[in-house]
Amino acid sequence: METTNHNTPEDGSASAGGQRTAGKDGLLLLNAVKKGDVDRVQQLLEQGADVNVCDEYWGWTPLHNAVQIGRVDIVNLLLGHGADPRRRKKNGATPFIIAGIHGDVRLLQILLSQGADINECDENGFTAFMEAAERGNVEALRFLFANGADVNLRRETTEDKKRMKKGGATALMSAAEKGHLEVVKILISDMKAEVDARDNMGRNALIHALLNFNCENVSKHVEEITSILIEHGADVNARGDGGKTPLISAVERKHTGLVQMLLRQEGINIDDRDSTGKTALLIAVEQQLKEITQLLLEKGADTKCGDLVGIARRNYDHCLLKLLYKFIHDTDPPAVDWLPHSSRWGEALKRLHGMPRPRIGKLKIFMHEDYKIANTSEGAVYLGIYDNGEVAVKVFYENSTRGCKEVSCLRDCRGHSNLVAFYGREYYKGCLYVCMSLCEWxxxxxxxxxxxxxxxxxxxxxxxxxxxxxxxxxxxxxxxxxxxxxxxxxxxxxxxxxxxxxxxxxxxxxxxxxxxxxxxxxxxxxxxxxxxxxxxxxxxxxxxxxxxxxxxxxxxxxxxxxxxxxxxxxxxxxxxxxxxxxxxxxxWTWEDRYRTLRNVGNESDIKVRKNESELLRLLQPQTLEPPRSFDQWTSKIDKDVMCQMNHFYKTSQNPYRDTVGDLLKFIRNIGEHINEKKNRKMKEKLGDHSRYFQETFPDLVIYIYKKLKETEYRKHFPQAPPRLSVPEAAGPGGV
Known part of the structure; x- marks a missing residue:
């Protein structure tokens, strides 16, 4: 609900440009005006007191104060000495807007004649017309309308408040909220106010009429105001705070007459749910409102909105229980065709699904050891059914900092397959229920x-x-x-x-x-x-x-x-x-590692042993580096294989040397020729060559990776990690 106290610093107050704070004479003038001492006011003005001085805190000028106390004589005196009728307080209110609050037509006439804009507004979007409507000032309202006030103007508030969905209300909404029956009638019948206009939260005048229900004046006229609004086309299914419809609000306020009126309306959606998933019937049963429950049941309200019978039993309300049995023939039969996906939690989920339990919004949960998954630092994780699907439910107390962090992170990072999925949250009796994907282990x-x-x-x-x-x-x-x-x-x-x-x-x-x-x-x-x-x-x-x-x-x-x-x-x-x-x-897989070594070894600088090349320089171990498994590598290869591979270079008398480059060249050549028939014996000795080199030189791959990862030769590395899944045979218990 929007605040109507427009004089507080919370109303988006900002310093009015050019305002002069009060010196000694200024303070005396402001105090004299507040006291209504016209003689002292005149004396101070004749002594040269600043007529447009403003107080330090809220920016009130003498003219603002004179209008507030309704002193026409002082207003005229101040204007005669040069008071600025367009001067604004720190919240943007002008003397003309304050005159609308006061409701004195004489003041409105004077200020309008001094150049006030009939539709000028403060920083919260309030005009004099809106103020008159909100305070039930009928005479002022008629005067302003006759002089061109826009009856359907919506409150234009500050940008930060717009982001919070504040503002947008009309004069009719204000009058309905405050219970001003006569003003509502005048606005609709005489001034043709738009009955179903919506504020920035989507609320119409009918929703506003139910906001201040506990106020005596509002409660006295709410049925008549509701009737007039509905008669002139207000949407009876509009939604207010928490997704509540007028019917749900009327039930919550235990207003039987209002419920009866709303149920008579054609097109009423009797089974609408609020943001917690509750219908009017469920709320009536929870609050043990037998008469209202009967009205709803007779109108055909859906009884499958929660465990109505269970609620009545727990409240030991036998009268309500008897009434419910007259209308409920099948309380909540378990759905035999519902099957959970989970193997581990399947039996418990089936019991929970078939159990008659009141829903918390879209959630069915039973916080019992039989349905608990794990303990947490602030509560526990339970099995749940959310929107007919199985979920894990993490329970926090309502204002838990940890709960807020959980929801914020899940919400902002939703949609990623490597994170648990976030389905929604519910609030009930001081608890926050966070619903997410159910896992097995x-x-x-x-x-x-x-x-x-x-x-x-x-x-x-x-x-x-x-x-x-x-x-x-x-x-x-x-x-x-x-x-x-x-x-x-x-x-x-x-x-x-x-x-x-x-x-x-x-x-x-x-x-x-x-x-x-x-x-x-x-x-x-x-x-x-x-x-x-x-x-x-x-x-x-x-x-x-x-x-x-x-x-x-x-x-x-x-x-x-x-x-x-x-x-x-x-x-x-x-x-x-x-x-x-x-x-x-x-x-990388071992095959990826082996392929990387082969591809680097296939570089021309390595194949021709171009010692001055950048690649071979990069691969050369530094003096202070620790020993490696591939130091003196030629002595660690099977002797017969080494002899046969060196045989290819017998003519050139250029055998393999104990360098990293030659080892990569060796691995490349093995890969190229190992499957040839003439090398069958060599293949038998090496076995799986990718495994052979991984086991013989276990630090070679990581060495090559670290030497080349910041160079152009990283092109030989696998371009992306393989998309692996957990092997099927790796599930515990054969599940």
Whole structure:
């Protein structure tokens, strides 16, 4: 509801240009006007007091004050000494607008003759005509209308208030809201006010008539005003705050006569729901309004709007229960054809779906241990049915900071497959219910459960696919300006399709501008990498307790070690760290790694051993670099294979040397010739050559990656991470 106290600083007050604050004589003049002391006013003016002085706080001039107390004589005296009739207070109100509030036609006539604009408005969009209507000043209203006041003018307020849907109300809406029956009649019958105009919230005069229902004057005339508005075309199905229709508002206010009147109207939507999903009938039963409940039932209200019988039982209202049984023949039969998607939660979901429970908006929930998924820091997560679909429901207290963070992050980042889907929220009895996609397992549960994983060439494709999904999910959060702040196995979920989804955003932080605070996320990701690669054998809390250097020593291979190191030490470009790491060799298949080595080895500078080339210079180990597995590499290749490969260079007497370039050339040549018949024995010795080189030189791929990732030769790297999914055989319990 819009405020009607237009003299407060909350009304968008701004300093009026050119106003002069009061000195000693000015203060004396202002006080004399407020007291109505005309002699003292005249004396001060003759002594030279500033007639247009204004008070320091709200910008009232002597003329504003004189109009407010209705002193025509002082108004004329001030105008005679040069008072500015167009001067505005800090909220933009002129003396003419204040005259509309006072309702004195003589003042309005005087100020209009002094150049006032009949439709001038303050910063909240109030004109003198609107003020007269809001205060029931009939004589002033008629005078202003006769002099050209726009009866259907809508309040033009400030831009910031427009963004909050404030403003847009008409004089008729104000009169209806304040219960001024005579003004409503005059505006509609004599002045042809537009009855079904809407304010910026979409509310018509009928909705406004029900806003101040507890006010004695409003309550006294509400039925008559409602009747007049409906008779002249007001939409009886319009919606107000919280999506409430006039019928729902009338029921909430327990006004039987108003409910009867509304139910007589043709086209009334008796089963409309407010924003919480409640109908007029459900509200009537909850409030134990037997007479109104009977009116609604006799009019044909839908009884499948909630567990009406259950509500009456819980309230021990036997009279209401007896009434309901007369109209409800089938309370809420379970739908036998509804089947949940979840295997793990299926039986509980079917019981919940068939259970007669009152709905909270679109949500059916039973907060009982049998339907609880997990505990949280402020409540719990329960199974739920939302809009006839299965969901997980995270419960917070209504004004929870964590709940606000959860909703904000889910809403702003919705639509990403690596995050749990957000379906909606509901409020009820001080609780916030956040509805999101239901998953089968936490990552911790998934790793602990027995399963059979396919192993190809010794690759851990399961770990790579899970971590790729987690990285992509966290990256999407960061792109939306959020950091998760609580990445751990319990907050990473696996759904029924084996898709990995990030969850639990109640500690998330939205960071401003270009200053991401995401280092904690990156460190937690580093620990998650080790946790997943180790299949959960090391508890995550143990990993969190260890320092970064200790964790790096636990890495099973060079790719994992380097990936974790990059997460722990992201450098200056923190914001794009994950985007860059999605192309890290950790996520490459062994075939990708082998192909990269071959492609680099196929560069002409390597094939002809152009020692002065930039590529070979880049690949040359530096003096202080630690030992590598590929140092003296020719001695680590199967002797027969090495001898046979060197045989090709017997004529030129230019055998392979122990350089990185020659090793890449060797790998390239093996790849090109290994399948030739004459090399059958060599192929038998090497076996799967991609695996052979990965195991013989485990740090070669990461070495090449780090040397070339900032150069043009990165063109040989896989262009994008493969779109992997969790292998089907990897589900726990064979599910």
């Amino acid at each position: 936490t990552l911790e549960e998934f790793l602990k459960a027995p399963r059979e994983e396919p192993v190809e060439n010794g690759e851990d494709k399961f770990a790579h696919s899970v971590l790729l999904s987690i990285f992509e999910g966290v990256q999407k959060l960061h792109l939306h300006g959020y950091s998760h702040e609580d990445l751990q196995p319990q907050n990473i979920l696996i759904d029924s399709e084996k898709a990995v989804r990030l969850a639990d955003f109640d500690q998330s932080i939205q960071w401003p501008g270009e200053s991401p605070i995401i280092k904690r996320d990156l460190e937690d990701l580093g620990r998650l990498v080790l946790y997943v690669v180790k299949k959960g054998e090391i508890p995550f809390e143990t990993l969190k307790a260890q320092n970064n250097e200790e964790l790096l020593t636990k890495s099973p291979d060079e790719e994992t070690k380097d990936l974790i190191h990059c997460l722990f030490s992201p450098g200056e470009n923190v914001k794009n760290c994950l985007k860059n790491l999605l192309g890290h060799p950790f996520f």
